[in-house]
Amino acid sequence: MKELILILISAALVNNFVLVRFLGLCPFFGVSKKIETAIGMGMAVIFVMVLASIVTWGIWNFVLVPGPSNILQQLFLPEGQSLDLTYLKTVAYILVIASLVQLTEMFLMKNNPSLYQALGVFLPLITTNCAVLGVALINTQDKNYSLAPTLVHAVGAGLGFTLALVLMAGIREKLEDHNVPKALDGFPIAFITAGLMAIAFLGFSGMITD
Amino acid sequence: MSSAANEFTKGIVRENPVFALLLGLCPTLAVTTSLKNGVGMGLAGGAVLICSNIVISLLRKVIPPKIRIPIFIVVIASFVTIIDLLMEAQVPDLHKSLGLFIPLIVVNCIILGRAEAYAYKEGILNSALDGMGMTVGFTWALALIGGIREILGTGNLWGMPWNVALGSIPVLGNILGPIATTFSDILGAIGIQPAILMILPPGAFILMGVLMGWFQHRKLKMEAGL
Numbered sequence: 191m192k193e194l195i196l197i198l199i200s201a202a203l204v205n206n207f208v209l210v211r212f213l214g215l216c217p218f219f220g221v222s223k224k225i226e227t228a229i230g231m232g233m234a235v236i237f238v239m240v241l242a243s244i245v246t247w248g249i250w251n252f253v254l255v256p257g258p259s260n261i262l263q264q265l266f267l268p269e270g271q272s273l274d275l276t277y278l279k280t281v282a283y284i285l286v287i288a289s290l291v292q293l294t295e296m297f298l299m300k301n302n303p304s305l306y307q308a309l310g311v312f313l314p315l316i317t318t319n320c321a322v323l324g325v326a327l328i329n330t331q332d333k334n335y336s337l338a339p340t341l342v343h344a345v346g347a348g349l350g351f352t353l354a355l356v357l358m359a360g361i362r363e364k365l366e367d368h369n370v371p372k373a374l375d376g377f378p379i380a381f382i383t384a385g386l387m388a389i390a391f392l393g394f395s396g397m398i399t400d
Numbered sequence: 401m402s403s404a405a406n407e408f409t410k411g412i413v414r415e416n417p418v419f420a421l422l423l424g425l426c427p428t429l430a431v432t433t434s435l436k437n438g439v440g441m442g443l444a445g446g447a448v449l450i451c452s453n454i455v456i457s458l459l460r461k462v463i464p465p466k467i468r469i470p471i472f473i474v475v476i477a478s479f480v481t482i483i484d485l486l487m488e489a490q491v492p493d494l495h496k497s498l499g500l501f502i503p504l505i506v507v508n509c510i511i512l513g514r515a516e517a518y519a520y521k522e523g524i525l526n527s528a529l530d531g532m533g534m535t536v537g538f539t540w541a542l543a544l545i546g547g548i549r550e551i552l553g554t555g556n557l558w559g560m561p562w563n564v565a566l567g568s569i570p571v572l573g574n575i576l577g578p579i580a581t582t583f584s585d586i587l588g589a590i591g592i593q594p595a596i597l598m599i600l601p602p603g604a605f606i607l608m609g610v611l612m613g614w615f616q617h618r619k620l621k622m623e624a625g626l
Binding site for chain 1: 422423425426429430469470473474477478480481484485500503504506507508509512597600601602603604605606608609610612613614616617620
């Protein structure tokens, strides 16, 4: 239990996906103009991250990694031979994430139109959000988590992303009313703001050593 | 300027993927802690971009429009896997320091963006030239950011002290080297230390903001002058 809480805090704050790991910067700068859309995007990312993490965990453990749990190896290879497909991870994961996003979109459109209204516009953007592929790769190839830590790590990563996005949106809403020098108006000032936020997040480093 | 040359040069400054189109931000900021990493990432991403541009341009007449995006992604992901394995075998140190960001080339918006906006419509030669131009643009942008961060953050350039690095450039180094050495001696005498912040994450954001502000300033000045 303690380990799971540590993983959650580490993913959300200490190794914040946006401000420390630099994953998911495109939506971070693209959809951070209003708090409302930022929250919508954050929810959609958490949702897809958790789903993608579960599915990629299954693929990694039962299809790609060699060993007795590998289904393809059990079905097609004679006893004693092993099948190592880990080099196919990039292709497999990106296809899974893309089709998962598509499926989620279709499912929501049919069964929960109100949620679809809220998340719909953000879902297609998530396919090319490197934070989702990033969390899947970290879970499987880097950390080799079992299922429970995988889930917690995905939730933490999504929460951290949402936190950074909403904070950024709040600051940018305020910035609208202020007189920014013309040369810095728009994206440059947003980057400098993000830099200052990243300094604040540096304060969390060293809190958990993993 | 002939049109072929134009296809090549437009990616370098006018439609620079990083500074003008604001694409591919994640690797741009994440791996540019040193000049070497910046150049390595630029070339790795560029190799995938050129290959995928050529293949997608070759296949553009057989790819049905409705399922083009998944097909682009599969083509790109295959090349990323090839580059990933190639780098792991040939340049293991660089592969280790770029880490997660090599498989993440798949979701780099520059590559999918060029496939969708350019290679799917144009001929093979133009697509290859477009890919090469974008590669040059992407690589110099990453090299600039990586170089500045490495000098300010560690006082090194390409893994050696920056005055030695400048001195080892052929021809120009004979002039630049002594100047840089004098300058770094003066800095050392005053007691100026490298700012570690620059190689930490905040340095990347702030440097990128300042550089973009500078480009925007120049653009405003040019428009005012016209």
